[in-house]
Amino acid sequence: MTTTAELMDYAEVVERYDPVLGLEVHVELSTKTKMFCGCPNSFGGDPNTHVCPVCLGMPGALPVVNGTAVESAIRIGLALNCDIAQWCRFARKNYFYPDMPKNFQTSQYDEPIAFDGHLDVVLDDGEVVRVDIERAHMEEDTGKSLHVGGATGRIHGAEHSLLDYNRAGVPLIEIVTKPIAGMGERAPEVARAYVTALRDLLRAMDVSDVRMDQGSLRCDANVSLMAKGANEFGTRTETKNVNSLRSVERAVRYEMTRHAAVLADGGSIKQETRHFQEADGTTAAGRTKETAEDYRYFPEPDLVPIAPTREWVDQLRATIPEMPWQRRKRIQDDWNLTDEELRDLVNTGAVDLVAATVDAGAAQADARSWWVQYLNQAATARETELADLAITPAEVARVIALVGSGELTHKLARQVVDGVLDGEGDPDQVIEARGLKVVSDDSALLAAVDEALAAQPDVADKIRGGKVQAAGAIVGAVMKATKGQADAARVRELILERVGAA
Amino acid sequence: MSDLTRLTAAELAEKIHTGEVTAAEVTQAHLDRIAAVDGDVHAFLHVDAEGALETARAVDADLAAGRAPVSPLAGVPLALKDVLTTRGVPTTCGSKTLEGWLPPYDATVTRRLREAGVPVLGKTNMDEFAMGSSTENSAYGPTHNPWDLDRIPGGSGGGSSASLAAYEAPLAIGTDTGGSIRQPAAVTATVGVKPTYGGVSRYGLVAFSSSLDQAGPCGRTVLDAALLHEVIAGHDPMDATSIDAPVPALADAAREGARGDLNGVKVGVVRELSGDGYQGGVLRSFDAAVAQLKELGAEVVEVSCPHFGYALSAYYLIAPSECSSNLARFDAMRYGLRVADDGSHSAEEVMSLTREEGFGAEVKRRVMLGTYALSSGYYDAYYGSAQKVRTLITRDFAAAFEQVDVLVSPTTPVTPFKLGEKVDDPLAMYLNDICSIPANLAGNAAMSVPSGLSDEDGLPVGLQIMAPALADDRLYRVGAAYEAARGPVLDKLGELEAAK
Numbered sequence A: 001m002t003t004t005a006e007l008m009d010y011a012e013v014v015e016r017y018d019p020v021l022g023l024e025v026h027v028e029l030s031t032k033t034k035m036f037c038g039c040p041n042s043f044g045g046d047p048n049t050h051v052c053p054v055c056l057g058m059p060g061a062l063p064v065v066n067g068t069a070v071e072s073a074i075r076i077g078l079a080l081n082c083d084i085a086q087w088c089r090f091a092r093k094n095y096f097y098p099d100m101p102k103n104f105q106t107s108q109y110d111e112p113i114a115f116d117g118h119l120d121v122v123l124d125d126g127e128v129v130r131v132d133i134e135r136a137h138m139e140e141d142t143g144k145s146l147h148v149g150g151a152t153g154r155i156h157g158a159e160h161s162l163l164d165y166n167r168a169g170v171p172l173i174e175i176v177t178k179p180i181a182g183m184g185e186r187a188p189e190v191a192r193a194y195v196t197a198l199r200d201l202l203r204a205m206d207v208s209d210v211r212m213d214q215g216s217l218r219c220d221a222n223v224s225l226m227a228k229g230a231n232e233f234g235t236r237t238e239t240k241n242v243n244s245l246r247s248v249e250r251a252v253r254y255e256m257t258r259h260a261a262v263l264a265d266g267g268s269i270k271q272e273t274r275h276f277q278e279a280d281g282t283t284a285a286g287r288t289k290e291t292a293e294d295y296r297y298f299p300e301p302d303l304v305p306i307a308p309t310r311e312w313v314d315q316l317r318a319t320i321p322e323m324p325w326q327r328r329k330r331i332q333d334d335w336n337l338t339d340e341e342l343r344d345l346v347n348t349g350a351v352d353l354v355a356a357t358v359d360a361g362a363a364q365a366d367a368r369s370w371w372v373q374y375l376n377q378a379a380t381a382r383e384t385e386l387a388d389l390a391i392t393p394a395e396v397a398r399v400i401a402l403v404g405s406g407e408l409t410h411k412l413a414r415q416v417v418d419g420v421l422d423g424e425g426d427p428d429q430v431i432e433a434r435g436l437k438v439v440s441d442d443s444a445l446l447a448a449v450d451e452a453l454a455a456q457p458d459v460a461d462k463i464r465g466g467k468v469q470a471a472g473a474i475v476g477a478v479m480k481a482t483k484g485q486a487d488a489a490r491v492r493e494l495i496l497e498r499v500g501a502a
Numbered sequence B: 001m002s003d004l005t006r007l008t009a010a011e012l013a014e015k016i017h018t019g020e021v022t023a024a025e026v027t028q029a030h031l032d033r034i035a036a037v038d039g040d041v042h043a044f045l046h047v048d049a050e051g052a053l054e055t056a057r058a059v060d061a062d063l064a065a066g067r068a069p070v071s072p073l074a075g076v077p078l079a080l081k082d083v084l085t086t087r088g089v090p091t092t093c094g095s096k097t098l099e100g101w102l103p104p105y106d107a108t109v110t111r112r113l114r115e116a117g118v119p120v121l122g123k124t125n126m127d128e129f130a131m132g133s134s135t136e137n138s139a140y141g142p143t144h145n146p147w148d149l150d151r152i153p154g155g156s157g158g159g160s161s162a163s164l165a166a167y168e169a170p171l172a173i174g175t176d177t178g179g180s181i182r183q184p185a186a187v188t189a190t191v192g193v194k195p196t197y198g199g200v201s202r203y204g205l206v207a208f209s210s211s212l213d214q215a216g217p218c219g220r221t222v223l224d225a226a227l228l229h230e231v232i233a234g235h236d237p238m239d240a241t242s243i244d245a246p247v248p249a250l251a252d253a254a255r256e257g258a259r260g261d262l263n264g265v266k267v268g269v270v271r272e273l274s275g276d277g278y279q280g281g282v283l284r285s286f287d288a289a290v291a292q293l294k295e296l297g298a299e300v301v302e303v304s305c306p307h308f309g310y311a312l313s314a315y316y317l318i319a320p321s322e323c324s325s326n327l328a329r330f331d332a333m334r335y336g337l338r339v340a341d342d343g344s345h346s347a348e349e350v351m352s353l354t355r356e357e358g359f360g361a362e363v364k365r366r367v368m369l370g371t372y373a374l375s376s377g378y379y380d381a382y383y384g385s386a387q388k389v390r391t392l393i394t395r396d397f398a399a400a401f402e403q404v405d406v407l408v409s410p411t412t413p414v415t416p417f418k419l420g421e422k423v424d425d426p427l428a429m430y431l432n433d434i435c436s437i438p439a440n441l442a443g444n445a446a447m448s449v450p451s452g453l454s455d456e457d458g459l460p461v462g463l464q465i466m467a468p469a470l471a472d473d474r475l476y477r478v479g480a481a482y483e484a485a486r487g488p489v490l491d492k493l494g495e496l497e498a499a500k
């Protein structure tokens, strides 16, 4: 089926062409109920258990707009510096597909609730790029199809299909950028940074789970190239199925190199939908339709227009949290971080996590060290995002507290964290199950060790400085204090661990 | 006991609530009447004897236990148009597409009837998905007009009105998108009311044209319609277009009107709803009705609604457009008919073949019209222009209601025609709704009340009364006054029957 596409070397691509991007991000809102009915809005569940006459499109059933979803839409619009419509309507987008119960999607068409905004995006080197927002509008999600049999896993050629309508009617906000041009070789990075910034913002606003792996944040990347000096945009392709931040960057970069090869060869780009393939980082064409789809949009007659009052919008404006990048600046000042330390924090996506860990009672240096180092390595090893690791800031704070109180050594603490990441429970459950706690005798010993170290700070510094043999003096003091009942070897271990030389 | 079927709903309610008869006896009398005459009339697609008797017995048990009736109509049976969903009871909309479908939920209207202790005798025949003016578009065969079994009972709610005229039910529910309550009422000499749009919930009303559809009451008297209207009306959080405002006192307005005093009421005769295309006997009956209103003390003036002439054209763009989208859900995937699912056809083909087989010619015609009207490049010229006309018609009404309290016209331009006479001429069929459509486009309230028999063919004629949105009570006051002065029309059918 797939043929290997010709690709142009990236350096040559950016030398000869200017890329133009357009990003469409779909965000599933984390409202309690669906967009137009009272069914629970939750991920998973046995197929067709979160359904009712409304979201199944039963004859006679009618939609009623979820007020919280409208509120979230307005807040998102405000956070993206958009104008909020004083009056807008839903429209019906008509097309037949089995996983869409009514065979029309209730969406917004030419009257979006929010429009003309921007989002400032910080790139890896600290440069700030402003991405203009065309619109943010409300719509409903479709159900899910599982096509059984056939080669492609798509409806075409399947033996039969299974339909799950649990997701049908889940509230979505679609956020569309204006064309992003002039980024040159940084275009793929800008795409990734934009989606990252959007994700951080939406998470800070607590309006969505923003889990790309679960589809609660989905990005379609439109890419076109124009020859240097040209005035008109080239033909674009729309790449779907981009399921991680890394994939956003890879997909854009791949399409740039593919387009360039086609164009340089005198060919033309076909306007089409392409699917990103995570495994090899390529894109493949979707099934092409012979005729263009005519969605026959018209205003949804089952719903009344939405006319948010100025007072309401102002109230909502007051609920918009500090922008994540502004917050970063403030954190840098508060925590006294160097630019490099802040960049490490930002690049690993640890800012919010560290802040939350600090909020949960940990010292910021400890929190930073855990997230930027050990947990960041764990995320890389597990091929996931830091934020998607199965450990919460509160759990990290608990581990830090246990180390602080001497109940865990650093080494044991890492094992506890590994257990949490492996789904064995919270830190205390992991300690219990794995029997990781420092033996109770140790806590008595530790008190004596700490006392002895405090009494001889010059010796402690020597050990810390690498003169491990200096520990003998402290061992002697501890043995004396414990009337010779301690295990000298263990005491020595504890001393080295305590000063961080173990 | 068969004379129970000749009583009005108000009379039946009184007899039941005072213990003179039981609700079960009343319900059984109507079930017997259905068994006797519905073979000829074919008003019902489904009779739910058990369900109706169960509701009736529950009302009787309540009354026997000394409790007050749950509503003024508790125990009075009713015929329900088959376009409103009934949990566990077939709902076909007159279409093969929904043959055998058992809805998992009640329409709000159905639920309110159940809560009011109204036994539902069964589901009445209709043009498929409420598209038509004669019930000839029902996939299950037409309903026959009790006045002349060879003639149409009107449509789309011909079954509901015919059931009243045939004394099979004292009350019925219809739905009115372009006249589907009022035109059948006119041609059967019964009363039908299209409430203000949003006055009665549409939840569970299988949509034909969402911005026009409105369920409403049908009865043999104005008071009966008012009592039923009060049971089904009121805000419903399940319908976003439902109006959140108190329902005016309708039965009180009917009782007030029946005293026969219309002094201080200004009535406007719509100049544009008469003239060419109107049957002579219909116009003479209308003139007589206007004279009667004057005698009752009303001040009558002529008013002009210059854009009413475009109403029919606008309607036949808006209604098909919405219907093309509303009926898209009948795709064989989740309920209803499914054909060609034999492993050799794709899902798309099964959808297409099912719709080909399940929909009748008129439904297909309107789905195609609407699909075309909404198409890219045609939207502004068709759907967009129609919406502008709609605004102009709404303004016509607003200007007219600055001058008068109600407007009047004939309900239909002609008396009921023969079955089969217009089935091959859709445009002639569409003209039946020329007087009723403006009220749907503007969303205001309208009633048809019998105005006698046409002097040339002895067939029923209806007087249409129109009121501003949310002023449904004016219909009942004027309608009841006129009804009381004019005297019963439907009784003449009894005389005709007796003479046969």
Ligand SMILES: [Zn+2]
Binding pocket: A034, A037, A038, A039, A050, A051, A052, A053, A054, A055, A056, A169
């Ligand atoms: Zn639902």
